[in-house]
Amino acid sequence: MFRVKICGVTSIDDAEMIDAAGADAIGLNFYPQSPRCVTAEFASLVAEALADRVQRVGLFVNEPADRVRELAKRCRLSAVQLHGDEPLSMIAELEPLPVVLARRLTRETLPAFAAELAALPAAALPAALLVDAAVPGHYGGSGQTADWGALAGHDHWRRGVPMILAGGLRAENVAQAVAAVRPHGVDTASGVESAPGVKDPAQTADFISAARRAFGLAAAD
Ligand SMILES: O=C(O)c1ccccc1NCC(=O)[C@H](O)[C@H](O)COP(=O)(O)O
Numbered sequence: 001m002f003r004v005k006i007c008g009v010t011s012i013d014d015a016e017m018i019d020a021a022g023a024d025a026i027g028l029n030f031y032p033q034s035p036r037c038v039t040a041e042f043a044s045l046v047a048e049a050l051a052d053r054v055q056r057v058g059l060f061v062n063e064p065a066d067r068v069r070e071l072a073k074r075c076r077l078s079a080v081q082l083h084g085d086e087p088l089s090m091i092a093e094l095e096p097l098p099v100v101l102a103r104r105l106t107r108e109t110l111p112a113f114a115a116e117l118a119a120l121p122a123a124a125l126p127a128a129l130l131v132d133a134a135v136p137g138h139y140g141g142s143g144q145t146a147d148w149g150a151l152a153g154h155d156h157w158r159r160g161v162p163m164i165l166a167g168g169l170r171a172e173n174v175a176q177a178v179a180a181v182r183p184h185g186v187d188t189a190s191g192v193e194s195a196p197g198v199k200d201p202a203q204t205a206d207f208i209s210a211a212r213r214a215f216g217l218a219a220a221d
Helices: 012-021 040-049 065-074 089-093 110-118 174-181 201-214
Strands: 004-007 025-029 055-060 079-082 099-103 128-131 163-165 185-188 193-195
Touching (some): 004 055, 004 201, 012 040, 040 055, 040 065, 055 065, 163 174, 174 201
Parallel strands (some): 004 185, 025 055, 079 099, 163 185
16 A cells, blocks of 8 residues: 555646656546546556556546446556545445545544444455545545544554545645654645646655655655
């Protein structure tokens, strides 16, 4: 599972820049209402442009499993990220695709989600749980930070599922977030952009370096 993911990539130049800066994964957004939404044709070109080292994660919001599966195959996605209100049963439906399940958890909503996770058979658990900020009217990409306090120090409820922290992460706060929450990985979209969907090379490189340092990883070559 990836440590550093840059989400909402909309150009080949940005994908190559992110690869060179040492990210483990990029997110390709298939949510039509996002300013970061891409086409299947573009996502397929990204698969050709990037080294296999970089995971290509397709992001979906409330799409039927058949469409997720079809786009994953057509665009050679490494994993899919379910970022809407998808039922947990969809993880097993998508098998053998690795699923990153996104949830906007707070201290109020975490207990009910933990109970849902506890009821899943081990074989139906997601490959990772991405925790994003809970902002009314936003599924993601809000630029707001998640409820770090709710997540810190309590990981028994995750049943060993790696947690990816998202929401309002930037080069300036990613080390603090990793120290506070101790996630397996981090994800950002708007925190490294000059405009929605346009990644800023300096902010992106700074974010990736700061995140790698926070995880004790060597700087990218
Ligand atoms: O980025 C979007 O526009 C988006 C829209 C709808 C659902 C998810 C979306 N992004 C998913 C991501 O993985 C983002 O990296 C995550 O939400 C954090 O975004 P940000 O706060 O801008 O870093």
